[in-house]
Amino acid sequence: MATHVKRAFKYRFYPTDAQAAELSRTFGCVRKVYNMALAARTEAWARQERVNYNQTSAMLTAWKKTEELAYLNEVSCVPLQQALRHLQSAFANFFAKRARYPRFKVKKKSRASVEYTSSAFRFRGGLLTLAKMADPLNIVWSRPLPEGVVPSTVTVSRDSAGRWFVSLLCEDPSIKPLVAAGTAVGIDVGLDHLLTLSTGEKVANPRHERRDRVRLARAQRELSRKARGDGANRRKARAKVAKIHARITDRRRDVLHKLTTRLVRENQTLVIEDLTVRTMVKNRSLARAISDAAWAEFRSMLEYKASWYGREVVAVDRFFPSSKLCSHCGTLQPEMPLSVRMWTCESCGTAHDRDVNAANNLLAAGLAVSVCGAGVRPQRRTPGGQSAMKQKTPRREP
Numbered sequence: 001m002a003t004h005v006k007r008a009f010k011y012r013f014y015p016t017d018a019q020a021a022e023l024s025r026t027f028g029c030v031r032k033v034y035n036m037a038l039a040a041r042t043e044a045w046a047r048q049e050r051v052n053y054n055q056t057s058a059m060l061t062a063w064k065k066t067e068e069l070a071y072l073n074e075v076s077c078v079p080l081q082q083a084l085r086h087l088q089s090a091f092a093n094f095f096a097k098r099a100r101y102p103r104f105k106v107k108k109k110s111r112a113s114v115e116y117t118s119s120a121f122r123f124r125g126g127l128l129t130l131a132k133m134a135d136p137l138n139i140v141w142s143r144p145l146p147e148g149v150v151p152s153t154v155t156v157s158r159d160s161a162g163r164w165f166v167s168l169l170c171e172d173p174s175i176k177p178l179v180a181a182g183t184a185v186g187i188d189v190g191l192d193h194l195l196t197l198s199t200g201e202k203v204a205n206p207r208h209e210r211r212d213r214v215r216l217a218r219a220q221r222e223l224s225r226k227a228r229g230d231g232a233n234r235r236k237a238r239a240k241v242a243k244i245h246a247r248i249t250d251r252r253r254d255v256l257h258k259l260t261t262r263l264v265r266e267n268q269t270l271v272i273e274d275l276t277v278r279t280m281v282k283n284r285s286l287a288r289a290i291s292d293a294a295w296a297e298f299r300s301m302l303e304y305k306a307s308w309y310g311r312e313v314v315a316v317d318r319f320f321p322s323s324k325l326c327s328h329c330g331t332l333q334p335e336m337p338l339s340v341r342m343w344t345c346e347s348c349g350t351a352h353d354r355d356v357n358a359a360n361n362l363l364a365a366g367l368a369v370s371v372c373g374a375g376v377r378p379q380r381r382t383p384g385g386q387s388a389m390k391q392k393t394p395r396r397e398p
């Protein structure tokens with residue numbers, strides 16, 4: 001095992017026209033290669049055969065020699081190879097039942113990204129130059145790279161608002177496990193508040209988010225009113241939606257980074273609710289969708305930071321009746337409509353804040369899992385990006 005933690009540092013950059021054109025061309029070629037390889041693998045799958053990475057790599061070599069695909073030679077071959085590697089791990093995850101069947105990459109609109117390994121970029125004197133480019137990228141170094149680190153992989157992406165980012169994957173020697181803490185915390189997710197902690201602390205949603213949500217809803221309605229194919233107006237409306245979306249995401253990410261760092265530093269065990277199932281439900285309200293996205297991001301940050309610092313994240317099954325159960329005496333309340341924010345337990349007379357009570361129940365359930373569960377481990381991210389294991393919910397008698 002490497003002693004150092006790999007960590008991505010992401011920055012915004014402003015490409016020249018030539019660089020933007022080169023990158024757009026590379027995005028297009030990566031999409032083409034990925035989709036062709038996926039098609040080949042799918043056809044093989046239908047014949048009950050499997051195609052491996054080396055075979056797709058050989059296909060790529062053959063495609064480049066044909067007249068209609070000769071343009072693939074114009075871009076750096078590393079991102080194309082990396083796309084085939086990603087497809088390989090997507091299939092590995094599918095075969096291991098960790099993920100759904102890989103899907104085709106669709107054109108433009110949403111986020112696009114390509115990956116360069118060390119043979120396809122140069123990083124010298126704080127300047128990053130990609131293959132097939134004469135000039136280094138104009139990167140906004142919003143925070144410094146730690147002294148002496150060298151990126152092993154560079155990912156270039158463009159988000160739906162048209163902004164360009166570069167993410168540098170580096171070994172960060174400054175990350176070391178923290179001294180074990182004796183504390184544990186239960187964390188409940190909500191709509192009114194971003195999070196509620198078992199300590200009674202409530203973490204508010206990022207400032208302006210409510211107002212931005214209203215704006216986002218309005219912009220989305222405008223977009224859906226523009227007729228399909230109505231070129232310029234529709235493009236403008238879509239850009240507006242993407243811009244508001246990006247603003248919400250950025251502000252939220254900022255808040256989540258500070259929050260997860262603090263929570264992981266302060267606590268040894270962090271108990272959260274496993275919302276994987278719920279986030280798959282379609283037709284959610286906008287607020288719900290944003291809250292779920294925030295939750296997924298929160299969880300992923302919490303998990304990787306916990307693994308950096310030697311902390312434990314326990315995810316408790318969502319079917320656990322955390323709102324209905326009195327965290328003081330364990331009595332199950334028959335009903336608990338969403339509108340009830342404060343309530344008093346009829347058995348023991350304890351007055352509860354709904355969310356704080358839920359967070360306390362999560363904590364108790366999580367600690368039970370953490371202490372008694374045979375072979376129960378905190379959920380970790382595997383290299384394929386899927387969370388590894390499901391936790392069992394301890395049953396509590398009402």
Ligand SMILES: [Zn+2]
Nearest residue numbers: 326329345348
């Ligand atoms: Zn009670």
